[in-house]
Amino acid sequence: MLTLGQMLFRFVVALVLGAILGVERELVRKEAGVRTEMLVAGGAALFTMAGLMLPYLTALDSTNLTDILAHNSGFLQVIANVVVGIGFLGAGLIIKSNDHPHGVTTAALVWLTAAVGILAGAGLLQFATVSALLIAVLLFILRKMNVSERLEKESAELK
Numbered sequence: 001m002l003t004l005g006q007m008l009f010r011f012v013v014a015l016v017l018g019a020i021l022g023v024e025r026e027l028v029r030k031e032a033g034v035r036t037e038m039l040v041a042g043g044a045a046l047f048t049m050a051g052l053m054l055p056y057l058t059a060l061d062s063t064n065l066t067d068i069l070a071h072n073s074g075f076l077q078v079i080a081n082v083v084v085g086i087g088f089l090g091a092g093l094i095i096k097s098n099d100h101p102h103g104v105t106t107a108a109l110v111w112l113t114a115a116v117g118i119l120a121g122a123g124l125l126q127f128a129t130v131s132a133l134l135i136a137v138l139l140f141i142l143r144k145m146n147v148s149e150r151l152e153k154e155s156a157e158l159k
Helices: 004-027 034-058 062-071 074-093 104-122 125-158
Strands: 094-095 101-102
Touching: 004 104, 004 125, 034 062, 034 074, 034 104, 074 101, 074 104, 104 125
Parallel strands: none
Antiparallel strands: 094 101
């Protein structure tokens, strides 16, 4: 059973990691920035911790807990439903115009941010941190590469 301090620490880590992931989207003025990514990571962490705590809350006594854990994995469905819910949120971010979808990277980041929040909520804090930092760095690097490629292409077309 998690203590209040453990739950609060996991929640704060999820919020911070969500904020880090939202910085790149915020800087390029995309739909889902720091606030959105914080909420997604924090919400995913809260749902994960709630799901992990359900067996402890429903056990009548400590002898009953082992039986609940062994024969009922329904509490894990809370985590699975986070993924489904985030899918709907991400789908709302994708807009198609002129036969070209926009917002796919932002939607994918929302999905990934939920995964980082789940990791933090489950207590896999080091993996959540490394994953979030790696994705944030990749977003910045790939954005720079994409901009330079576009500039090269445009200058070649002008010649």
